[in-house]
Structures are given as C-alpha cells and as structure tokens.
Amino acid sequence: MNINPLTNLSIIIPLAQNENAWASLLEDFKELPTEAEIILVGSNAPPPLLDSFSINKGFQIRWVLAHQGRSSQLNQGAQAAKNKFLWFLHADSRITHKNIKSLAHALSQHENALYYFNLKFLPDGPKLMILNQIGANLRTHIFGLPYGDQGFCLSQETFNKLGGFVENIKTGEDYLLVRKAKQLQIKLKCTNTYIYTSARKYKQQGWLKTSLKHIGFSCKQAMLRWFKIYASSQ
Numbered sequence: 001m002n003i004n005p006l007t008n009l010s011i012i013i014p015l016a017q018n019e020n021a022w023a024s025l026l027e028d029f030k031e032l033p034t035e036a037e038i039i040l041v042g043s044n045a046p047p048p049l050l051d052s053f054s055i056n057k058g059f060q061i062r063w064v065l066a067h068q069g070r071s072s073q074l075n076q077g078a079q080a081a082k083n084k085f086l087w088f089l090h091a092d093s094r095i096t097h098k099n100i101k102s103l104a105h106a107l108s109q110h111e112n113a114l115y116y117f118n119l120k121f122l123p124d125g126p127k128l129m130i131l132n133q134i135g136a137n138l139r140t141h142i143f144g145l146p147y148g149d150q151g152f153c154l155s156q157e158t159f160n161k162l163g164g165f166v167e168n169i170k171t172g173e174d175y176l177l178v179r180k181a182k183q184l185q186i187k188l189k190c191t192n193t194y195i196y197t198s199a200r201k202y203k204q205q206g207w208l209k210t211s212l213k214h215i216g217f218s219c220k221q222a223m224l225r226w227f228k229i230y231a232s233s234q
Contacts, residue, residue: 005107012077092198117195125199148174
C-alpha cells in the first residue's frame with residue numbers, strides 16, 4: 001500500500017507584523033492528512049485566534065517565535081519541523097485541491113527535488129497584474145528561477161544540504177536557495193499546477209514602481225548567470 005507523503009509534511013508560514021491573511025490560507029488545508037503539521041513563525045505573541053482555530057479545524061498548528069526577517073523565520077520554522085517534507089508558503093498565498101494532489105504525486109515520485117508551483121495573482125491588485133503573472137512564469141521556465149511565493153517544497157535532508165536560507169540579506173533569500181540547488185545539481189521540478197498569491201502590495205505601493213523593482217532584480221540575476229556561463233566557456 002502506497003503511503004501518502006503528505007502525512008509527513010510540515011507547512012511553514014512566516015508572518016510579518018500585523019499579518020492576518022494566514023487564517024484564509026489555513027482554510028485551504030482541509031484536505032490535508034491530520035498527520036501534517038502547520039508551523040506559523042512570527043516575532044510577536046501568537047495571534048489570539050490561533051488556539052480556537054486549531055481546535056475547531058482539527059489542525060496540528062504550532063507557533064514558533066523568531067527574530068524579524070523572513071529568512072530567519074523560515075529557518076526557525078524548518079528547525080522546529082517534525083516531519084520529513086517542508087512546504088514553505090507565504091501567508092497571503094492561497095492553495096487549491098489541484099495543488100495538494102499534484103504535490104502528493106510529485107513527492108511520491110522523486111522526494112529529493114526542490115518543488116515549486118506556477119504562479120497566479122489573486123484579484124486584489126491592479127488589472128495589469130496579468131503581465132506580472134506572465135512574466136513570473138516565463139522567468140521560471142526560461143531562466144529556471146522560481147521565487148518563494150511559488151511555494152517551495154523539499155525534504156528536510158535536501159534543505160539541510162542547501163544550508164537553509166541565507167539570513168544576512170534583506171531580500172533574495174529564495175533566489176539564493178535556488179542558485180545553491182543548481183550548484184549542487186538538485187533538480188528543480190514544477191508541479192504543473194498554479195498557486196495563488198496576493199497582489200495587494202502592487203496596489204498599495206504602486207504597480208509600476210513595484211513591477212520595476214522586481215524586474216530590475218530579475219534582470220540583474222539573469223545577467224550574472226549569463227556572465228558566469230560566458231566566463232566558464234572561455
């Protein structure tokens with residue numbers, strides 16, 4: 001009898017201060033086996049609704065205290081995890097039945113890869129977000145650069161080989177993890193289903209300003225990669 005790998009899954013969700021989107025995300029976990037655990041990581045006291053949410057929904061939910069900063073919170077969550085597989089999700093993500101089904105299938109086929117999902121934006125931002133969505137998925141499949149909002153999932157063993165997330169940076173910890181995976185020849189595999197993420201920051205900070213910021217970072221990383229390939233061929 002095949003064992004569902006999701007019975008050995010730890011979901012790690014870092015929370016920024018005053019973040020409240022986690023409750024909606026947790027509603028999406030109804031189809032997960034009861035053995036799966038959910039680890040919320042934050043720098044403050046746990047949200048008041050956490051205990052009642054855990055009791056009413058029947059989830060295994062734990063709160064882990066960590067320093068501010070996404071990298072630190074992700075690493076602390078991984079360290080606290082009890083299960084074999086780690087699924088890193090942003091608090092403002094939303095998942096579907098297809099995500100859960102595709103992840104279970106993927107982990108049962110090849111458990112030593114770094115898995116990710118294709119990306120779609122929730123309708124809580126500017127209408128032009130369709131362009132960002134197309135760009136993100138092109139970046140992922142052409143340059144092999146998925147980002148953290150695409151729901152990385154990997155085994156504890158693989159995560160430890162990668163050395164976890166780099167903590168002495170303000171942003172880009174997801175890119176550095178992917179780059180390290182490539183250096184160690186750890187396969188990057190897409191589940192071929194779409195995960196949803198919020199576009200609220202594009203609405204709050206301005207679509208053009210935020211888009212240019214992300215495009216600039218992606219172009220910089222792509223140029224560094226091509227320069228490295230060119231240098232190694234000389």
